[in-house]
Each structure stands twice: as structure tokens, then as C-alpha cells.
Amino acid sequence: MEAALGIVAGILTMCGIVxxxxxxxxxxxxxxxxxxxxxxxxxxxxxxxxxxxxKDDIPIIITNALAFLLNGYMLLLTYKLxx
Amino acid sequence: MEAALGIVAGILTMCGIVxxxxxxxxxxxxxxxxxxxxxxxxxxxxxxxxxxxxKDDIPIIITNALAFLLNGYMLLLTYKLxx
Numbered sequence: 104m105e106a107a108l109g110i111v112a113g114i115l116t117m118c119g120i121v122x123x124x125x126x127x128x129x130x131x132x133x134x135x136x137x138x139x140x141x142x143x144x145x146x147x148x149x150x151x152x153x154x155x156x157x158k159d160d161i162p163i164i165i166t167n168a169l170a171f172l173l174n175g176y177m178l179l180l181t182y183k184l185x186x
Numbered sequence: 187m188e189a190a191l192g193i194v195a196g197i198l199t200m201c202g203i204v205x206x207x208x209x210x211x212x213x214x215x216x217x218x219x220x221x222x223x224x225x226x227x228x229x230x231x232x233x234x235x236x237x238x239x240x241k242d243d244i245p246i247i248i249t250n251a252l253a254f255l256l257n258g259y260m261l262l263l264t265y266k267l268x269x
Contacts, residue, residue: 105240113230115227116199121223122226127218132218135216135219138205139208140205141202143201147200147202148195150198153191154191
């Protein structure tokens with residue numbers, strides 16, 4: 104039961120940034136989105152990825168490495184779309 | 187080493203939303219911030235909190251319960267400040 108809960112929780116927290124990416128794509132507006140938020144989350148999930156590697160925990164590595172890439176892409180969008 | 191890494195990673199991912207809250211407070215602008223993102227992250231960290239309770243893991247409970255409250259507050263701001 105706990106393992107399933109952890110996987111679902113991991114997928115949700117990993118994908119949390121996706122609606123923000125979709126909204127930025129549709130509206131082309133990113134001025135209100137905080138780059139500081141994206142940078143702190145990237146450093147956090149980056150450390151979680153290292154943590155997963157040290158613990159040899161594949162789910163932690165995968166969910167956090169993908170979260171790193173997704174948040175990194177959103178950070179890129181905040182530069183690309185900024186007026 | 188790993189425990190310290192996990193605590194720092196947990197604190198970073200927990201506090202990730204804080205710069206977004208500060209930015210919203212200063213600019214009073216939240217139109218570009220995705221509520222979907224906040225709701226998905228809240229459900230994710232909410233499940234992580236339940237996961238921590240089932241595993242009796244205090245750091246997981248504390249970091250994710252606080253992340254739930256912080257993201258919930260930002261969600262509230264998106265309604266309060268929306269033009």
C-alpha cells in the first residue's frame with residue numbers, strides 16, 4: 104500500500120509543473136511566474152536525484168530527474184517568453 | 187551523509203513556492219500562475235504526508251505538511267489577487 108502511495112505522490116509532485124508549462128504555452132505570458140521558485144525547486148529535486156543515486160532507489164531517481172528537466176524547461180520558457 | 191542530503195533536499199522542495207508567494211505579494215499580479223500546478227502539487231505533497239504518517243517518518247511528514255500549507259496559501263492568493 105505504502106509503495107503505491109509513494110509512486111502516485113511522486114508522479115503528482117513530478118508533474119505539478121506541467122499545467123504551468125501548458126498555461127505559459129497557451130497565453131505566452133510568464134511575467135508573474137517566479138524564477139526563484141523554479142530555481143529552488145530544481146536544486147531541491149536535483150539533490151533528491153543524488154539522494155536516490157546514493158540509495159540506489161530507482162523511483163526517487165526517475166521522478167526527481169524528470170521533475171528537474173520539466174522545471175528546467177519552464178525556467179527556459181520564462182526567459183524565452185518574457186516581454 | 188544521505189540523511190543530511192535528504193533533509194536539505196526536503197527543505198528546498200518545501201520552500202520552492204516561497205519566492206512565488208513573495209513575488210505575488212509585491213506585484214499583486216497572479217494571472218500567469220497556474221492554479222492547476224498548485225492543486226496537483228498540493229495533492230502530491232498531501233499524499234507524501236499520508237505516506238510519512240504510514241511510515242512514521244517525521245521529516246517526510248513535516249516537510250510535506252508545510253509544503254501543503256504553503257502551496258495552499260499561494261492558491262488562496264491566486265483567488266484573492268486575481269483581477
